Amino acid sequence: MEHHHKPGLRVRLRITAARRRAxxxxxxxxxxxxxxxxxxxDSVHKVxxxxxxxxxxxxxxxxxxxxxxxSCPEKFGNFQLQEEYDTYDDEVHFLVQLPxxxxxxxxxxxxxxxDVIFALAQSGLCAAFNRTTNKRICYLNISPDEVIRxxxxxxxNESLITVSVYESDRFSSLKCxxxxxxxxxxxxxxxxxxxxxxxxxxxxxxxxxxxxxxxVLTFSAQDSTYKVFDLKNYNFLYSICDxxxxxxxxxxxxxxxxxxxTNCYVPLTILSIEDGTPLKTFSQLLHRNRKVDFIExxxxxxxxxxxxxxxxxxxxxxxxxxxxxxxxxxxxxAFIFLYENNLFLTFCNRTVAAWNFRGELVTSFxxxxxxxxxxxxxxxxxxADQDLIISYCKVSKQATNCVDTEAGEISSMGSxxxxxxxxxxxxxxxxPSDPTxxxxxxxxxxxxxxxxxxxxxxxxxxxxxxxxxxxxxxxxTGNSKGLVHVWSN
Numbered sequence: 035m036e037h038h039h040k041p042g043l044r045v046r047l048r049i050t051a052a053r054r055r056a057x058x059x060x061x062x063x064x065x066x067x068x069x070x071x072x073x074x075x076d077s078v079h080k081v082x083x084x085x086x087x088x089x090x091x092x093x094x095x096x097x098x099x100x101x102x103x104x105s106c107p108e109k110f111g112n113f114q115l116q117e118e119y120d121t122y123d124d125e126v127h128f129l130v131q132l133p134x135x136x137x138x139x140x141x142x143x144x145x146x147x148x149d150v151i152f153a154l155a156q157s158g159l160c161a162a163f164n165r166t167t168n169k170r171i172c173y174l175n176i177s178p179d180e181v182i183r184x185x186x187x188x189x190x191n192e193s194l195i196t197v198s199v200y201e202s203d204r205f206s207s208l209k210c211x212x213x214x215x216x217x218x219x220x221x222x223x224x225x226x227x228x229x230x231x232x233x234x235x236x237x238x239x240x241x242x243x244x245x246x247x248x249x250v251l252t253f254s255a256q257d258s259t260y261k262v263f264d265l266k267n268y269n270f271l272y273s274i275c276d277x278x279x280x281x282x283x284x285x286x287x288x289x290x291x292x293x294x295x296t297n298c299y300v301p302l303t304i305l306s307i308e309d310g311t312p313l314k315t316f317s318q319l320l321h322r323n324r325k326v327d328f329i330e331x332x333x334x335x336x337x338x339x340x341x342x343x344x345x346x347x348x349x350x351x352x353x354x355x356x357x358x359x360x361x362x363x364x365x366x367x368a369f370i371f372l373y374e375n376n377l378f379l380t381f382c383n384r385t386v387a388a389w390n391f392r393g394e395l396v397t398s399f400x401x402x403x404x405x406x407x408x409x410x411x412x413x414x415x416x417x418a419d420q421d422l423i424i425s426y427c428k429v430s431k432q433a434t435n436c437v438d439t440e441a442g443e444i445s446s447m448g449s450x451x452x453x454x455x456x457x458x459x460x461x462x463x464x465x466p467s468d469p470t471x472x473x474x475x476x477x478x479x480x481x482x483x484x485x486x487x488x489x490x491x492x493x494x495x496x497x498x499x500x501x502x503x504x505x506x507x508x509x510x511t512g513n514s515k516g517l518v519h520v521w522s523n
Contacts, residue, residue, distance in 0.1 A: 109507065110452055110462035110523070114474040115493055116508075117168050117520035118486040121153050121161045141512025143412045144501040145185045145194070148215045151510055152194065153499075153518045158182050160196065162218055163518070165506070168484040174213075176223045181205060186243045190266045194218060195229065197241060208235035212268075229268055233261065244284050246373065247307050251282065262310065272310040283331050286373055288313065290331035298322050300329065302336075304350065314350060327365040332378065335391045339365055347393055358393040368409040372420045372455070379416075379423070379455075381409035386423065388455055401460040403428040405448040405497070415502040420455065424509065426497040427451040429465060446495045450509060450521070464509070464521055466491045493519045 122138050139156040146152070149165040152174070158181030160174040174194075175182060179201035186195040193214045199205040213226030234254045235241055242251040243265065250263040260274040260282060274282075274291070283290040284307065293301040299317045306313055320326065324340040331337075336348040345358040366380035377388050377396060384404040388397035405426045406413060415424040429449050449465035464471065471490050476483050499512035508522040 110464075112470070112523045113462075113464050113509070113521050114472055114523065115486065115488075115490050115519060116474045116522050117484045118488055118493070119151070119153065119161075119163045119168070119170065119484060119518040119520075121155050121159060121516040121518065123170075138516045140496075140498040140514040141516060141518060142499055143185055144499045144510050144512050144518065145187050146501055146503045146510060147187045147189075147194070148192065148219070149506075150215055150219055151501075151518065151520075152185055153512055154182060154185055155516055158198075160185065164219065165508075165520075166482070168482055171219060172221050172223060174218070174223065176211075176226075183208070188212065188243075188265060189245070190248065192216070193226075195243065206236050208239065208241055210241060230263070242284070246286055247284065249284070249307060251284065253282075262307070271308075274305075274310060281329075283329070285331045285333055288331070288333075290329075290336075292329055295320060295326065300326070302329075304331070316350070318348070328369075330369065332371055332391065333373075339363075341365075345393065347391055356391075356393045362395070363389075363393075368411075370411070370414075370416060372416070374420045375455075377420075377455070383407070384409075384428070386425075386453075388458075397455060397458040399423075399453050399458040399460075401427075401463075402451050402453045402458075413498065413500045415500060416455075417502070418504060422452055422461070423455055424450065424452050424500065424502050426500055426511070427463075429467065447491055448494060448497060450494075450497070450500070450511065464494070466494050488517065488519070493517075 121141065122136075137157055139159075141153050142156045143154040144151065146165070150171065151163045151165055152160060153163070154160045158175070160182045162171040162174060163169070164171050174196055175198075177200060180198045181200070182196050182198045184197045186197070187193075188195055191212075191214070193212045195210055195212045198209050198211070199207065200209065210229040211226050212229055213223060217223070217225045230241065230250075230252055233239075233241075233252050234256045235252065236255065238253075239255045240253050244251065245265070248265040249271075250265050250268070252261045252263070253259070254261075258275060258277040258279070260279070262271045262273070263269060264271055276293075278293050279291055280294050281292040283292065287307055289305045289307050291303040291305060293303075299319050301317050302315070303312055304314045305311065318329070318336070318338060320338075321340050321343055324343055327339040327341055329336070329338050334349055334351050336350050338346040338348065342360065344360050345363040347356040347358070348354070363380075364382055366382040368381040370379040370381075372378060372388075377390055380387050380389060381404070384407055386399045386402055386404065387395060390396050402423070402425060404414075405428055413426050416422070417424075426448050427450070429447060447466045449463045449467075451460050452462045453460045473486055473490060493511070493513070496514040497511045498514055501510045502508070503510065506522070508520055510518060510520055512518050
């Protein structure tokens with residue numbers, strides 16, 4: 035059994051004790067990397083105004099094309115392969131005691147902050163690299179039996195949170211630890227400290243980090259208790275204890291509490307995320323004997339989709355209903371909500387589409403066929419202005435001769451595509467068919483460069499994780515061999 039919700043494009047990340055997880059029942063759910071510029075309490079006010087019968091409704095802000103420089107092809111012009119880092123080396127055997135951590139596995143997550151790049155392998159081994167010296171700083175597995183499940187960068191205090199399990203308790207409980215980036219840069223991992231020590235995070239318990247509201251949500255299955263903490267200082271705020279709760283979904287300023295459904299309806303409650311105050315309680319009618327694909331909250335909009343039924347978009351303030359035909363909107367494997375632009379992205383069968391909350395298809399993407407059929411936010415990046423999506427994609431057959439004759443698809447090489455979210459146009463790409471794409475030449479006397487053993491084509495093979503550092507204008511990719519590559523101009 036797997037729990038719901040991701041990263042998290044890194045901002046909302048839920049991890050359960052059973053396995054690393056950040057998806058919805060329908061697949062992955064994530065918010066954007068940057069919190070909305072407007073006050074998150076705006077959603078609370080919208081719902082509350084309706085409850086007391088006052089206030090005027092403002093139309094949603096139209097999704098106008100952005101003028102951000104991130105959409106400019108020049109931003110990604112002349113990208114070259116700059117560096118190569120290896121997560122595995124001979125020292126691994128001396129630093130960790132679990133044999134399966136010695137085995138070379140694929141990179142599943144990359145996080146970068148303050149010129150430090152963190153690469154997490156599927157085995158649970160996590161390495162930190164200094165982008166200035168291009169040397170490995172350390173492994174973040176401070177205990178010999180520690181298996182790291184996921185990473186979260188807390189920009190509020192410039193620290194990295196690791197979520198781990200340990201052999202000493204048979205990998206049954208999640209343990210969280212925070213370490214300032216500056217301490218990691220100096221290799222002082224023992225100066226970090228544990229978080230949420232009072233919580234029992236055994237499966238199906240979880241911890242979820244929500245950067246949009248600056249909150250942490252934990253669930254203890256032992257006593258069916260949800261707790262909310264402040265992400266800035268980790269102070270406990272309030273708890274919710276109810277065995278009838280099936281799921282909690284977070285939106286700016288509010289939480290949607292979903293209770294166990296009956297045959298024909300599901301009880302719902304909207305809470306203020308700041309103090310847990312109930313703002314609205316209502317029931318949503320369902321088609322009898324139809325599986326619920328998803329129930330999602332986006333500000334004042336409720337999205338409900340059942341198997342073989344139309345998508346319903348309900349305004350919880352006044353019960354206005356919009357339906358989108360099941361033939362037009364198929365249940366996606368993943369969502370990404372773009373709070374800045376009142377849009378949401380859907381991922382279905384390797385394709386990406388942008389929708390608004392009037393149920394209209396806003397953007398279909400050209401030349402953006404995702405490499406991985408099961409989308410996750412570790413190999414997709416949305417820029418802070420939410421105008422650009424960067425993904426690891428399939429290369430068209432016309433672009434290269436490396437074709438799998440049976441499937442008619444590229445056998446192992448893909449491209450890194452940058453596409454405008456408003457137009458769907460591919461504005462730039464790092465492609466193996468680009469004759470100008472090379473390994474960046476070394477400057478004479480520069481001893482800070484890493485040794486690159488891969489060719490450019492090999493570096494574009496089977497990419498399993500992707501991160502874009504907007505401050506440095508660099509793309510970091512990890513592959514199935516446990517290698518990390520740096521692309522920049």
